[in-house]
Amino acid sequence: MEQTGGKTQDELIDELADLIVQSQRLVVFTGAGISTESGLPDFRGPDGLWTKFDPDDFTYQKFISDRETRKRIWGMSEALGASWKDFQPNPAHYAVAELEKLGKLDCVITQNVDGLHQKAGNSEDKVIQLHGNMQWVKCLSCGDRHRFEEVEKWVAGGVEVPECVQCGGILKPDAVFFGEAMPVQETMEAERRSRMCDLCIVIGSSLVVYPAALMPQYALSSGAKIAIINEGETGLDHAADIRIWAKAGEVMSQVVQQVKKRLGID
Numbered sequence: 616m617e618q619t620g621g622k623t624q625d626e627l628i629d630e631l632a633d634l635i636v637q638s639q640r641l642v643v644f645t646g647a648g649i650s651t652e653s654g655l656p657d658f659r660g661p662d663g664l665w666t667k668f669d670p671d672d673f674t675y676q677k678f679i680s681d682r683e684t685r686k687r688i689w690g691m692s693e694a695l696g697a698s699w700k701d702f703q704p705n706p707a708h709y710a711v712a713e714l715e716k717l718g719k720l721d722c723v724i725t726q727n728v729d730g731l732h733q734k735a736g737n738s739e740d741k742v743i744q745l746h747g748n749m750q751w752v753k754c755l756s757c758g759d760r761h762r763f764e765e766v767e768k769w770v771a772g773g774v775e776v777p778e779c780v781q782c783g784g785i786l787k788p789d790a791v792f793f794g795e796a797m798p799v800q801e802t803m804e805a806e807r808r809s810r811m812c813d814l815c816i817v818i819g820s821s822l823v824v825y826p827a828a829l830m831p832q833y834a835l836s837s838g839a840k841i842a843i844i845n846e847g848e849t850g851l852d853h854a855a856d857i858r859i860w861a862k863a864g865e866v867m868s869q870v871v872q873q874v875k876k877r878l879g880i881d
């Protein structure tokens with residue numbers, strides 16, 4: 616796919632670095648594509664999760680109504696051959712964390728539940744998780760909470776479908792399933808920050824899942840510049856000021872390098 620306006624990738628990286636240096640309120644919006652270089656599958660890419668699992672299993676209704684579905688979901692770590700805590704940030708996450716250190720980041724709005732932005736060094740209060748997280752598990756009846764890896768140990772020890780030790784209720788990871796309401800505070804704050812930003816950089820998202828995909832559109836409608844770094848097509852390609860079809864890790868490392876050069880930081 617041709618880069619924006621026939622420009623080379625390096626020219627676009629330079630342009631994006633200029634926009635970041637000039638920006639007063641930069642919002643970074645990320646999807647699963649920023650974590651594939653950490654070994655996590657995305658959803659709709661060529662080897663995406665939806666080529667291995669049935670997205671229907673990830674609907675809230677099915678999870679709470681069908682024990683076999685809960686068994687499949689809890690068995691995913693084994694199927695993926697790794698536990699969430701084993702995944703590490705990649706250069707793209709570190710580049711976004713570096714933008715915060717340089718004082719150039721208003722916030723990261725992420726659809727991801729892997730916690731890798733925080734692991735890379737972004738402050739908790741700078742990361743808005745629209746789709747929850749896989750670090751915590753909650754009882755849907757009494758609200759009792761456990762760290763995900765603690766419950767994962769029960770599953771590894773032979774418990775097929777973990778239940779609440781307090782009340783026997785259904786235990787569910789904090790990630791937002793299809794058909795489940797998104798966290799209200801996070802969604803409202805993400806919209807507010809998107810509408811206030813002057814630059815929105817989309818990294819690794821197909822922008823097809825709503826209402827999350829509205830955030831870059833709020834930025835656009837409020838007059839912000841839009842940059843998209845994504846290997847595949849997205850729902851906002853037509854409106855991007857800068858569109859780079861390349862790997863997030865490679866591009867974002869070069870972008871931050873150029874920003875530091877412009878700020879006179881080696």
Ligand code: APR
Nearest residue numbers: 646647648651657658659726819820821845846847862863
């Ligand atoms: N660099 C750049 N782009 C990449 C990379 C990479 N290393 N790896 C994958 N991509 C691109 C893919 O081509 C794809 O276009 O990232 C995009 C990821 O899109 P999706 O798989 O649709 O993921 P996402 O946009 O985060 O999905 C949104 O859908 O299933 C739900 O709740 C789930 O949060 C998820 C939401």
